[in-house]
Every structure is written in structure tokens, then in C-alpha cells.
Amino acid sequence: MTTEARRTLIEAAQELYATNGVAATTPREVLARSGVGQGSLYHHFPSKRDLAAAAVAQTVDDTLGSAAATLDGADAPQRRIADYLERPRAATAGCRVGRLTADPVVMGDETLRGEVSRYFTELIELVAQAFAEQGLDAAAARDRATTAVAVIQGGYVLSRALGDDAAMSSAVRGLLELMEPRTDWARGEEQA
Amino acid sequence: MTTEARRTLIEAAQELYATNGVAATTPREVLARSGVGQGSLYHHFPSKRDLAAAAVAQTVDDTLGSAAATLDGADAPQRRIADYLERPRAATAGCRVGRLTADPVVMGDETLRGEVSRYFTELIELVAQAFAEQGLDAAAARDRATTAVAVIQGGYVLSRALGDDAAMSSAVRGLLELMEPRTDWARGEEQA
DNA sequence: GTCTATATTGTGATAGAC
DNA sequence: GTCTATCACAATATAGAC
Numbered sequence: 001m002t003t004e005a006r007r008t009l010i011e012a013a014q015e016l017y018a019t020n021g022v023a024a025t026t027p028r029e030v031l032a033r034s035g036v037g038q039g040s041l042y043h044h045f046p047s048k049r050d051l052a053a054a055a056v057a058q059t060v061d062d063t064l065g066s067a068a069a070t071l072d073g074a075d076a077p078q079r080r081i082a083d084y085l086e087r088p089r090a091a092t093a094g095c096r097v098g099r100l101t102a103d104p105v106v107m108g109d110e111t112l113r114g115e116v117s118r119y120f121t122e123l124i125e126l127v128a129q130a131f132a133e134q135g136l137d138a139a140a141a142r143d144r145a146t147t148a149v150a151v152i153q154g155g156y157v158l159s160r161a162l163g164d165d166a167a168m169s170s171a172v173r174g175l176l177e178l179m180e181p182r183t184d185w186a187r188g189e190e191q192a
Numbered sequence: 193m194t195t196e197a198r199r200t201l202i203e204a205a206q207e208l209y210a211t212n213g214v215a216a217t218t219p220r221e222v223l224a225r226s227g228v229g230q231g232s233l234y235h236h237f238p239s240k241r242d243l244a245a246a247a248v249a250q251t252v253d254d255t256l257g258s259a260a261a262t263l264d265g266a267d268a269p270q271r272r273i274a275d276y277l278e279r280p281r282a283a284t285a286g287c288r289v290g291r292l293t294a295d296p297v298v299m300g301d302e303t304l305r306g307e308v309s310r311y312f313t314e315l316i317e318l319v320a321q322a323f324a325e326q327g328l329d330a331a332a333a334r335d336r337a338t339t340a341v342a343v344i345q346g347g348y349v350l351s352r353a354l355g356d357d358a359a360m361s362s363a364v365r366g367l368l369e370l371m372e373p374r375t376d377w378a379r380g381e382e383q384a
Numbered sequence: 385g386t387c388t389a390t391a392t393t394g395t396g397a398t399a400g401a402c
Numbered sequence: 403g404t405c406t407a408t409c410a411c412a413a414t415a416t417a418g419a420c
Contacts, residue, residue, distance in 0.1 A: 005385080024215050024296045026413060039386045042415070094294060101352040102286060102294035104216045113355075120353045140369065146359060147366030150346025157345040158338065160293040161312045163305075167338060174339030177332065178370040197403080218395060230397095231404050240396065391416070398409075 006044045008034045013055035018096045022052050022112070023105040053111050059096050060119045071126040077133040084127065085148065085176065091159035091168035098153045124149050151175045198236045200226045205247035210288045214244050214304070215297040245303050251288050252311045263318040269325040276319065277340065277368065283351035283360035290345045316341050343367045 012034035016025040027048055031038055045051035070084045097119045106112040128145035132138060155168035204226035208217040219240055223230055237243035262276045289311045298304040320337035324330060347360035 020296045021215075021294060023213075027415085028413075037385095037387055038415095039388080043385060046415090048414070098349045098353070099294040101349050102213060102291040104212045107352070116353045117355065120350055120359075124350075140366075143362045143366035143369065145366075146347075146350065146362040147343055147364075147370070150344075150350055150359075150363035151339055151342045152346065153349040154342025154344065154346035155338075157290045157293050157349070158312055158316075158342055160299070161290075161308045163309065167312075167342075170335045170338040171342035172339075174332075174335035174337075175370075177335065178339070178367075219397085220395075229403095229405055231406080234397065235403060238397090385420105387418100387420075389417080389419100391414105393412105393414085395412075396410095399407080400405100401407100402403105402405075 005034075005036050005040045009036055009041060009044060009051065010055045010058055013051055014059050014096075017052075017055060017059070017100075018093065021099060021103045021105075022056070023103050027051075049105070049109055049112070052105065052109070053115075056100065056106070056112055056115045060115045063097055064119055064122055067123055068126060071130060077130040081127065081130050081148065081179075082176065085152070085172050089152075089156075089165075089168060091156055091165040092163060094160045095153060095156045098156055120149065148175065197226075197228050197232045201228055201233060201236060201243065202247045202250055204228075205243055206251050206288075209244075209247060209251070209292075210285065213291060213295045213297075214248070215295050219243075241297070241301055241304075244297065244301070245307075248292065248298070248304055248307045252307045255289055256311055256314055259315055260318060263322060269322040273319065273322050273340065273371075274368065277344070277364050281344075281348075281357075281360060283348055283357040284355060286352045287345060287348045290348055312341065340367065 009030060012030050013025065016029055016033060027038075027041060030051065031041055041051070045054065067084065070087065071080050073080050073083075075083070097116060100106040100112070100116050106116060124142070124145050127148050128138075128141045131141035131144050134141075136144060151171050151174075152168075155171040158167035158171065159165050161167075201222060204222050205217065208221055208225060219230075219233060222243065223233055233243070237246065259276065262279060263272050265272050265275075267275070289308060292298040292304070292308050298308060316334070316337050319340050320330075320333045323333035323336050326333075328336060343363050343366075344360075347363040350359035350363065351357055353359075
């Protein structure tokens with residue numbers, strides 16, 4: 001079936017990109033992992049960039065959908081934000097989307113760069129919406145959402161650099177502590 | 193002179209790594225940019241990895257020294273931290289060290305990975321020291337320092353992804369706002 | 385739509401003269 | 403220590419049969 005080989009190729013590419021990035025992933029590796037023949041690859045995807053465009057768009061959709069499931073819920077905004085920040089992550093593996101900002105093939109292709117840009121634009125917007133519901137004005141909500149997403153992305157970078165998931169946990173803990181009402185020297189509580 | 197060609201090669205490699213990463217930088221490009229001949233490169237650096245080890249170590253030393261100049265100063269810790277966070281950065285260019293965590297050649301080589309690890313270990317320690325001087329206990333200072341460094345690294349990722357230096361500024365602004373004493377609903381000030 | 389064979393170019397490294 | 407010439411191999415892609 002035509003769609004079968006295509007999907008298999010995209011999935012193999014997604015996994016390889018998560019490990020090695022787009023630039024360092026060769027068509028040969030995609031063929032080996034997918035079990036599909038050479039002719040099929042170039043039938044479905046005339047060039048390496050065409051495969052990358054399909055696989056990266058799929059990864060952005062997957063990852064964004066998963067984040068939206070947490071951030072768009074019916075819980076209190078404070079809870080949704082904490083759930084998003086504390087979600088279990090394979091931090092030392094790095095962010096599948098964030099790592100693409102260091103990939104020369106991605107950054108050199110307008111379509112691929114656009115997918116990465118779309119991911120972060122929509123993610124920051126989701127988080128900003130939750131902060132706005134907490135009562136922050138639009139500008140402050142946007143700044144704080146950018147900070148929160150940056151902590152996650154930076155947490156991935158640090159965990160990878162140090163080879164330890166604890167760096168992500170530490171970065172998130174530091175942020176949550178700052179966002180907590182300061183019961184130590186100020187009044188007791190802010191919300192229920 | 194022997195040292196001259198060597199230094200020229202390292203500088204050319206550093207610049208190319210900052211733009212394209214280590215994996216995507218070819219010996220030919222280093223030769224073209226440095227103006228040195230092929231034989232010289234392989235005389236000074238038997239393999240591509242040897243050149244990368246020298247150039248990455250130099251970049252880590254440069255970047256760490258520049259951060260330490262701000263963070264080790266005589267100013268109040270609060271000021272040194274703010275100066276570090278607000279330092280002018282070419283954010284859309286990405287972090288020269290942080291981007292290496294997505295580079296398969298770097299992550300696949302123990303020496304290179306060690307340099308990246310050393311950078312963040314020492315950077316977090318410098319920032320944690322300043323937070324500790326502000327009165328935070330060791331664990332809290334370490335978490336907050338990790339958060340601060342993550343905001344910068346995440347700021348680079350977001351600025352690159354969105355093609356806009358404003359993302360870094362927004363992430364830093366959001367963090368500084370969280371670290372400020374909350375004069376709106378708590379007591380007026382914490383320090384001078 | 386898929387296969388095998390092959391072409392083309394670039395990469396990483398070596399050889400050997402100077 | 404530096405140069406030019408060259409090699410072996412892999413990456414990306416195409417050709418043309420089935």
C-alpha cells in the first residue's frame with residue numbers, strides 16, 4: 001500500500017532525528033531502520049528535505065497535541081501550569097523540537113524552520129493563556145510564559161550537557177519556588 | 193611559525209562551529225576560512241576530532257571567562273545576577289556552547305562532551321554562589337541558579353526558533369519579575 | 385510502487401615532494 | 403612544517419527494469 005511505506009518512513013525518520021538530528025541522519029539509515037527499499041524512499045520523498053518536512057511536521061503536531069492536552073484542561077490554571085512543568089520527561093534525550101534549532105539543515109530550510117517556529121509560537125500562547133487566567137495582564141502573562149517554556153528548553157540543554165535528568169528537575173523546582181506565594185515573609189495565601 | 197597556523201585554525205573552527213556546529217563543519221571549510229593549507233591542518237590536528245577538541249575547549253574557556261568576569265565582581269550579588277541575565281546577547285545566533293548538546297559529533301565523543309559538561313557545571317556554580325550570598329540555602333541557591341541558566345539557554349533556543357532576539361528579552365524579563373520583591377501586595381523592599 | 389545498479393559529489397584522511 | 407596530489411568511502415540521488 002502506498003500510504004504504508006510512507007508512514008513507516010516518516011516514523012523511522014522521526015526516531016532518528018530525535019537521536020541524531022536531521023543533518024546527521026542519512027537516507028541510508030532511514031532505509032535500514034524502516035526496512036523499506038531505496039526506490040520507495042525516493043518515490044515518496046523526492047529529496048531528503050521532503051522527508052524531513054513531513055517527519056518534522058508530524059513531530060511538531062504530536063508534541064504540540066500532547067502539550068495542549070495538559071494546558072487546555074479544565075483544571076485551575078495554576079494546576080495546569082504545574083502539571084506541564086512537572087510532566088515526566090526524558091530530559092537527557094533532549095527536546096525533539098528544540099534541538100532542531102541547532103540543526104543546520106533545519107535552519108537552512110524555510111519550511112522546516114517554519115515548523116519549529118510554529119511549535120514554539122503555539123506553545124508559548126497556550127502557557128500565556130493559563131497565566132492570563134490567573135490574573136496577569138497580557139504582557140506579563142506572555143513574559144512569564146516565555147520564561148516557563150525557556151526553563152523547560154534550557155532544562156533539556158542542561159540535562160543533556162550534564163548527562164543527568166536532575167538538571168531539568170532542579171530548573172523546574174527553582175521556577176516553581178519563585179512562582180509560589182511567598183508565605184515566609186508576606187501574607188499567607190493568594191488563592192484557594 | 194608552528195603556533196601561528198595552529199591558532200588560526202582554531203579560530204576559524206570556533207567561528208564555523210558557532211554557525212553550523214561541529215558535525216556539519218568540514219575540514220575543507222576550516223581550511224578555506226583560515227587560509228592554511230591542507231597539509232598543515234593534518235600536521236597540527238591528526239583528525240577532525242582533535243581540532244574540535246582544541247576549538248571547543250577554547251570556546252568554553254572564552255565564554256566561561258566572560259561570564260565569570262560579571263558574576264565574580266565586587267558588586268552586590270543581586271546586581272551581578274541581573275547584569276549576567278541582562279547582558280547583551282546575539283540571541284538569534286544561539287549559544288556557542290549550548291548548541292553543542294544537539295551536535296552528534298560532540299555528544300559522541302567523551303572529551304568534547306566533557307568540555308560542554310565542564311562549562312555548565314562551572315557556570316551554574318558561579319550563579320549559585322551569588323544566590324547563596326543573597327541568603328538562600330545551598331539547595332535553593334543551586335535550584336535557582338539552574339533555573340537562571342536554563343532561562344538563558346532556553347532564551348537562545350526560543351530566539352533562534354522564532355528568529356527574534358525579543359524572545360530572550362521576554363524570558364529574562366519574566367524571570368526578573370519573579371525574583372523581584374513583590375511590592376504590590378507585600379512589604380515595600382527587601383534590601384537597599 | 386518497488387527493486388537493483390549506478391552516477392555524482394563531497395568528506396576525511398594519506399602520500400610524498402619540498 | 404607546509405605544500406599539492408590523490409585515495410577510499412559515504413552521502414544523495416538517478417536510471418531503468420519489473
